[in-house]
Amino acid sequence: MSYHEPTAELEPQDRDLHRALLSLKEEVEAIDWYHQRWVTATDPALKAILAHNRDEEIEHACMTLEWLRRISPTWRSVIATYLYAQGDITAVEDSAEKSGGAENGRGRSATNDEAADEPGLGGLAIGQLGASATGDAARAANET
Numbered sequence: 001m002s003y004h005e006p007t008a009e010l011e012p013q014d015r016d017l018h019r020a021l022l023s024l025k026e027e028v029e030a031i032d033w034y035h036q037r038w039v040t041a042t043d044p045a046l047k048a049i050l051a052h053n054r055d056e057e058i059e060h061a062c063m064t065l066e067w068l069r070r071i072s073p074t075w076r077s078v079i080a081t082y083l084y085a086q087g088d089i090t091a092v093e094d095s096a097e098k099s100g101g102a103e104n105g106r107g108r109s110a111t112n113d114e115a116a117d118e119p120g121l122g123g124l125a126i127g128q129l130g131a132s133a134t135g136d137a138a139r140a141a142n143e144t
Contacts, residue, residue: 023060031057
């Protein structure tokens with residue numbers, strides 16, 4: 001995943017977000033590779049190594065997801081809605097949509113204005129493209 005905008009126009013926290021998303025993509029890809037190798041390997045010792053490696057990549061992916069949750073109210077809200085949800089996942093989505101969206105961790109749904117103030121997301125909200133926010137680093141420090 002390369003930058004789609006000139007890097008000089010991106011704030012440091014936006015470049016960090018890009019690094020995290022790229023790392024997450026790479027970790028998930030590595031999980032798939034190790035899993036395929038584990039499934040097709042015939043030697044039990046090799047299978048054990050490949051399973052271990054796959055599980056390490058899962059750990060790395062989860063660590064990155066946790067970082068995203070900590071720095072972003074939108075990630076936090078969506079993670080809170082879907083992770084550990086009971087029942088049919090699409091029913092969870094339908095319920096969240098009917099209630100006005102996932103809670104943003106402050107007891108209410110994230111608004112487009114709040115998403116515009118979100119660190120590292122430059123005003124990108126689901127269903128809306130907004131202007132880039134300023135002061136993201138200070139807000140990110142206050143969010144953790």
